Amino acid sequence: xxxxxxxxxxxxxxxxxxxxxxxxxxxxxxxxxxxxxxxxxxxxxxxxxxxxxxxxxxxxxxxxxxxxxxxxxxxxxxxxxxxxxxxxxxxxxxxxxxxxxxxxxxxxxxxxxxxxxxxxxxxxxxxxxxxxxxxxxxxxxxxxxxxxxxxxxxxxxxxxxxxxxxxxxxxxxxxxxxxxxxxxxxxxxxxxxxxxxxxxxxxxxx
Numbered sequence: 001x002x003x004x005x006x007x008x009x010x011x012x013x014x015x016x017x018x019x020x021x022x023x024x025x026x027x028x029x030x031x032x033x034x035x036x037x038x039x040x041x042x043x044x045x046x047x048x049x050x051x052x053x054x055x056x057x058x059x060x061x062x063x064x065x066x067x068x069x070x071x072x073x074x075x076x077x078x079x080x081x082x083x084x085x086x087x088x089x090x091x092x093x094x095x096x097x098x099x100x101x102x103x104x105x106x107x108x109x110x111x112x113x114x115x116x117x118x119x120x121x122x123x124x125x126x127x128x129x130x131x132x133x134x135x136x137x138x139x140x141x142x143x144x145x146x147x148x149x150x151x152x153x154x155x156x157x158x159x160x161x162x163x164x165x166x167x168x169x170x171x172x173x174x175x176x177x178x179x180x181x182x183x184x185x186x187x188x189x190x191x192x193x194x195x196x197x198x199x200x201x202x203x204x205x206x
Contacts, residue, residue, distance in 0.1 A: 089167050
C-alpha cells in the first residue's frame with residue numbers, strides 16, 4: 001500500500017524571485033511600459049498645439065475695427081469674421097485630431113487604455129496651447145492702444161479670440177473618434193478559442 005500523493009512546493013530554483021508570480025510581474029512591467037508610452041504621446045501631441053496656434057493666427061479672418069477718436073466701432077457690423085475665427089480653429093483642430101490619432105495608431109496598434117487616455121489628455125492640452133498661442137501672436141488685445149496707434153478713421157485689426165470655448169474639444173473628440181474607428185477596422189484581433197470536445201464525445205462507434 002502506497003502513501004497518497006500530496007502537493008509539494010516546487011524547488012527553490014523554480015520559484016520566481018521574491019515569491020512574486022512571473023505572470024503578475026510581467027503584467028506590471030507591461031503596464032509601466034504603457035504608462036511611459038502614454039506620457040510620451042501626451043507630451044508630443046501637446047507640443048503640436050503650437051503649430052495649430054500658428055496656423056490659426058495665419059488663416060483666421062481678421063475683424064476690422066475703426067475709431068472716430070472717441071470710440072471704437074466695427075467697420076462692418078454685419079461681418080462674420082468673428083465667427084470665422086472660431087470656425088477656422090475648429091476645422092484646424094479636427095484635422096490635427098485626425099492626424100494625431102492616425103499617427104498614434106500606426107505607432108502603437110495594440111492600443112490600450114493608458115495610450116488612449118494619453119492621446120485624449122494631450123489633445124486637450126494642445127487645444128489650450130493653440131488658443132493661447134493664437135491670442136499671444138495675434139493682434140494686440142489692447143484695443144485702445146491699437147486705435148491710438150492707428151489714428152482716427154484708420155482701420156485696424158481686432159484681437160484674435162475664441163468666442164465659443166467648446167471649440168477646444170474639437171481636437172480630443174476628433175482624435176478619439178478616429179482612433180476608435182481605426183482600432184475597430186484595422187486593430188489586432190483576439191484569436192478565436194479552439195473548440196473543446198469532451199473525452200470520448202468525438203469517438204465514432206464501431
